[in-house]
Amino acid sequence: MTPQAAREDRDRIDDQASYWVVLASERELNAEELGERDGWRAADPRHERSWQELSRTWDDIASLEGLGDLVPTMAELAVDEAPAVPGSDRRGTVRLGRRQMAWAAIAAVLVAVVTLSLLLRPLAPERYETRLAETRLITLPDGSQVTLAPASTLEVRFADAQRRVALTRGEAFFDVVHDASRPFTVEAGPSRVRVLGTKFDVNFTDQSVRVAVLQGKVEVAHPGRDGGPLRATRLRAGERTEVQFAASASSTAAPGPSREMPAAASRPALPSPAPSPGVWREGRLVYDNVRLADLVSDVNRYYAPGVTMRDPAIGDLRVTAAFKVSEIPAFVSALDGVIPVSAQEAASGAFVLERARP
Incomplete structure (x- = not known):
């Protein structure tokens, strides 16, 4: 969907929502109308959001200084009680004309107040979540798509002048529709990923942010050392970067000094898999020189019994590996042949990793 088509779609939904809000304010809806309205609301989450927004605004109009007098009252909507002239439809014509004029006035006030309220208050984010081992494909208002790991x-804030999303935990693959007038920004902890139109992956743990580009270009901004000003790293297709920050950092806590970690080649523990961004969407986890702590964080999003590290220091060990999600227990059991750790499996299937003894 093009940006213009997306805007026209939003306008159409708002028009439909305003129709139901105004009609319900004028009179009690009959059973057929209630069924039609509720069916429309349930047909699309965007319908419900628009209806809720316009309903709240309509309820507030009367209390807003200078606007309450603009809303026609039920008395003003009532038709003249004078008898109709025999043989004419004068009374019905007056009723239709006055109701149309009143509806137009109401709609104008409603649109004006909604527009003003959206400009004066922060955008309320739309929130998406996935459960353990669940993935979800999300289509955003501009037609961009996100696969949530x-x-x-993910929290989404869209407006006419901006496209902003926040990955507050986990991983997501983005396929962004190009719109030069509205750059697309992804927030992940202390890092910001800015794009115009591209395909890329963002993985956010409590210790790092990893960004990998499949198509197009992105700019990754992150805090410098010792909390200095933001630094920007530009990535092209096939490139990736890792921003590592203090272990205490999270989406709700200020990060410590961060450092950019290049994806440099190292002695592969397994045949180098040359990972492709977003390959996890196919049920495969592929790593090239990644920190063990980040690999464990990923695994724990798929594997319910869980994997923990008894010694946090081993989290900095680097791993190159490729395995299917269904092979997680077998992979963790074999880690002692890849890096200097030992894996102890409990009866529940949970694993505890610790540094291998000499």
């Missing part, structure tokens, strides 16, 4: 959370 398991146990991940």
Whole structure:
């Protein structure tokens, strides 16, 4: 969907929502109308959001200084009680004309107040979440698509002049529609990823943000050392970067000093898999020189029994590996042949990792 088509779609939905709000304010809806309105609301989450927004605004209009007098009252909507002239439809014509004029006035006030309220208050985010081992494809208002990885959370704030989303935990693959007038920004902890139109992956844990580009270009901004000003790194297709920050950092806590970690080649523990951004959408987890802590964080979004590290220091060990989600237990059991750790499996299937003894 093009940006213009998306805007026209939003306008159409708002017009439909305003029709139901105004009609319900004028009189009690009959059973058929109630069924039609409720069916429309349930047909699309965007319908319900628009209806709720316009309903709240309509309820507030009367209390807003200078606007309450603009709303026609029921008395003003009533038709003249004088008898109709025999043989004419004068009374019906007056009723139709006055109701149309009143509806137009109401709609004008409603649109004006909604527009003003949206400009004066922060955008309320739309929140998406996935459960353990669940993935979800999300189509955004501009036609962009996001595949949300398991146990991940995404907040979306769109407006005419901006496209902003926040990945507050987990991983997501973005396929962004190009719109030069509205750059697309992804927030992940202390990092910001800015694009115009591209395909890329963002993985956010409590210790790092990893960005990999499949198509197009992105700019990753992140805090410098010792909390300095933001630094920007530009990535092209096939490139990736890792921003590592203090272990205490999270989406709700201020991060410590961060550092950009290049994806440099190292001695592969397994045959180098040359990971493709977003390959996890196919049920495969592929890593090239990634921190063990980040790999464990990913695995725990798919594997219910869970994997923990008894010694946090081993989290900085680097791993190159590729395995299917269904092979997680077998992979963790074999880690002692890849890096200097030992894996202890409990009866529940949970694993505890610790540094291998000499």
